[in-house]
Amino acid sequence: VDDRRPAxxxxxxxxxxxxxxxxxxxxxxxxEQTDLPGGFMLIAPTLRIASDAVVRFEHPPAVVLEPGGxxxxxxxxxxxxxxxxxxxLWAFPQRPSWRSWVGQVDAFLAPGGLLxxxxxxxxxxxxxxxxxxxxxxxxxxxxxxxxxxxxxYRTITRxxxxxxxxxxxxxxxxxxxxxxxxxLADRYEAAFQLDLVExxxxxxxxxxxxxxxxPLDR
Amino acid sequence: VTDxxxxxxxxxxxxxxxxxxxxxxxxxxxxxxxxxxxLTYCGPxxxxxxxxxxxxxxxxxxxxxxxxxxxxxxxxxxxxxxxxLPDGTFKNSSFERNPRPGGTPHEAAVDAxxxxxxxxxxxxxxxxxxxxxxxxxxxxxxxxxRRLWHAGRFNDGPDWFVPNKACTIIETLCLLSNLSGKEDYxxxxxxxxxxxxxxxxxxxxxxxRGAIAQGSxxxxxxxxxxxxxxxxxxxxxxxxYAAVRDERYADAALQAxxxxxxxxDQDGGWPQVVYSARRMNxxxxxxxxxxxxxxxxxxxxxxxxxANTGPIVSWILDGQLPSxxxxxxxGFGLRVSQRGSTASPDLRDVLPVVGWxxxxxxxxxxxxxxxxxxxxxxxxxxxxxxxxxxxxxxxxPAGFSVTRRGSNFYRWDKxxxxxxxxxxxxxxxx
Numbered sequence: 001v002d003d004r005r006p007a008x009x010x011x012x013x014x015x016x017x018x019x020x021x022x023x024x025x026x027x028x029x030x031x032e033q034t035d036l037p038g039g040f041m042l043i044a045p046t047l048r049i050a051s052d053a054v055v056r057f058e059h060p061p062a063v064v065l066e067p068g069g070x071x072x073x074x075x076x077x078x079x080x081x082x083x084x085x086x087x088x089l090w091a092f093p094q095r096p097s098w099r100s101w102v103g104q105v106d107a108f109l110a111p112g113g114l115l116x117x118x119x120x121x122x123x124x125x126x127x128x129x130x131x132x133x134x135x136x137x138x139x140x141x142x143x144x145x146x147x148x149x150x151x152x153y154r155t156i157t158r159x160x161x162x163x164x165x166x167x168x169x170x171x172x173x174x175x176x177x178x179x180x181x182x183x184l185a186d187r188y189e190a191a192f193q194l195d196l197v198e199x200x201x202x203x204x205x206x207x208x209x210x211x212x213x214x215p216l217d218r
Numbered sequence: 219v220t221d222x223x224x225x226x227x228x229x230x231x232x233x234x235x236x237x238x239x240x241x242x243x244x245x246x247x248x249x250x251x252x253x254x255x256x257l258t259y260c261g262p263x264x265x266x267x268x269x270x271x272x273x274x275x276x277x278x279x280x281x282x283x284x285x286x287x288x289x290x291x292x293x294x295x296x297x298x299x300x301x302x303l304p305d306g307t308f309k310n311s312s313f314e315r316n317p318r319p320g321g322t323p324h325e326a327a328v329d330a331x332x333x334x335x336x337x338x339x340x341x342x343x344x345x346x347x348x349x350x351x352x353x354x355x356x357x358x359x360x361x362x363x364r365r366l367w368h369a370g371r372f373n374d375g376p377d378w379f380v381p382n383k384a385c386t387i388i389e390t391l392c393l394l395s396n397l398s399g400k401e402d403y404x405x406x407x408x409x410x411x412x413x414x415x416x417x418x419x420x421x422x423x424x425x426x427r428g429a430i431a432q433g434s435x436x437x438x439x440x441x442x443x444x445x446x447x448x449x450x451x452x453x454x455x456x457x458x459y460a461a462v463r464d465e466r467y468a469d470a471a472l473q474a475x476x477x478x479x480x481x482x483d484q485d486g487g488w489p490q491v492v493y494s495a496r497r498m499n500x501x502x503x504x505x506x507x508x509x510x511x512x513x514x515x516x517x518x519x520x521x522x523x524x525a526n527t528g529p530i531v532s533w534i535l536d537g538q539l540p541s542x543x544x545x546x547x548x549g550f551g552l553r554v555s556q557r558g559s560t561a562s563p564d565l566r567d568v569l570p571v572v573g574w575x576x577x578x579x580x581x582x583x584x585x586x587x588x589x590x591x592x593x594x595x596x597x598x599x600x601x602x603x604x605x606x607x608x609x610x611x612x613x614x615p616a617g618f619s620v621t622r623r624g625s626n627f628y629r630w631d632k633x634x635x636x637x638x639x640x641x642x643x644x645x646x647x648x
């Protein structure tokens with residue numbers, strides 16, 4: 001696709017931002033790279049998110065939509081979870097409902113299984129307020145640290161997306177657009193994308209991915 | 219070494235490298251692009267890479283009569299047929315946005331590859347041609363026409379028109395019309411689409427004359443002029459002229475080629491994008507992708523357009539890596555500043571991408587004489603930079619790896635769908 005859709009704004013509410021899609025990439029990659037037997041389960045707050053996540057899995061996962069727990073009607077996807085799963089992706093747990101889901105997540109995940117959670121960080125709320133169209137998938141999601149604390153799984157890895165530097169580049173890009181300088185806007189967009197993935201833990205961030213392993217004795 | 223011998227060797231190395239990039243479901247690898255990159259998903263992509271791969275192997279078969287090349291073109295076609303989804307789209311057809319079906323112009327480009335393969339096979343009385351033609355037709359009918367055709371042109375989104383993509387669709391429709399004998403594909407769709415492309419071409423005299431704007435949203439034209447995308451528009455305009463004999467389309471193709479050649483740099487490459495008011499972002503400059511200019515110039519030969527292609531061929535050949543792939547670009551590291559030295563490459567410059575290398579492959583395949591692939595794979599290590607830090611990039615038969623200060627921070631095994639990044643900071647989740 002060779003049209004540049006701005007990575008963060010200009011999309012209808014609920015559409016994925018580049019950070020959202022990268023987060024899905026990292027989470028699915030972390031789950032698929034382990035050679036655990038058994039299937040995958042996906043919990044997502046909307047059909048759109050589920051759909052963007054499902055195309056990333058090599059084999060169709062069981063899909064559950066939060067918060068109502070309505071199984072997603074996606075073609076070719078197992079939509080009724082049963083038994084236990086070795087790998088699970090909980091994409092963007094929602095603030096109002098995540099507590100009621102934690103127990104089910106723990107119940108569906110097999111001992112020794114991997115859980116990847118994509119959530120939002122401290123930058124999410126101010127960035128959401130700046131954009132009329134919302135902030136993509138991250139809006140309304142909780143911080144992954146809250147889930148990690150509650151479940152007490154062993155942390156395998158964490159990574160962070162969209163820190164302060166990306167925020168500054170995004171502002172500069174928006175300013176260049178306003179002042180009719182698409183050449184500068186393109187440069188700032190490039191810088192934004194390059195800095196989107198934080199190499200080390202930033203002070204603040206918008207999106208993060210936490211991957212944990214459930215203890216074998218639970 | 220003569221230029222001909224150099225091209226022959228380059229094509230042989232490209233053929234071998236492409237073979238090494240195949241997985242069970244097709245051609246794989248990371249993607250680097252102007253719009254965004256796909257460095258983590260590296261699995262098969264049924265996108266425009268197949269246009270160049272199929273075309274390149276058909277050209278080699280045509281020139282050498284070596285059935286191994288036809289078999290490779292068919293193998294690529296089989297990937298596409300197997301990877302077509304029930305709704306007519308292709309799996310993972312969105313290149314830099316993979317994994318995702320429904321990519322534009324990628325599915326139209328895939329169709330063009332399938333239709334060229336079907337035409338060759340039908341001429342050779344190979345009954346397999348029908349399955350490839352049927353897959354392309356299904357995509358044209360169910361996706362291109364049903365989903366993208368709106369208000370008299372092929373749109374890329376609500377009210378969003380992209381001329382170079384429309385031109386790829388025109389090429390596909392003309393190929394399908396020729397193969398199927400159904401003139402409706404041309405009569406109903408080609409002329410209005412080509413007219414919409416012409417409405418985006420600069421007709422005023424000046425340095426941008428002949429340039430085709432990148433797109434428009436509603437009535438707002440996006441005044442970005444990419445020489446690469448203008449070149450990609452030319453074969454579609456030529457196909458439109460051949461189909462409906464409207465000289466405006468041939469003239470538009472010639473004007474577009476004049477723009478492209480006017481903006482060529484002395485070293486044979488091009489700046490990335492030109493804006494109005496003579497502004498420009500020169501970097502990154504495509505190397506493997508410059509093959510599309512050769513393909514466009516080839517399409518214009520019957521119209522009497524001549525240009526010195528020597529510097530373009532040298533630009534591409536000088537970019538061949540030890541592995542056989544053609545480097546992707548020059549100057550990715552200068553993308554933000556647009557100034558400085560390109561002596562030390564950015565990782566993205568040298569990270570080879572099947573969906574760019576195919577463009578060099580199909581253009582060079584037309585230029586060589588015979589192809590003999592006997593050399594063993596030679597991997598190699600290249601010193602480059604990533605986000606301002608020195609790194610070493612290495613390709614071996616098993617995959618790509620990037621090390622920083624001696625430790626691995628990126629590794630893609632060729633049989634895996636996902637690349638692995640070095641572990642981020644560990645913490646206790648607090």
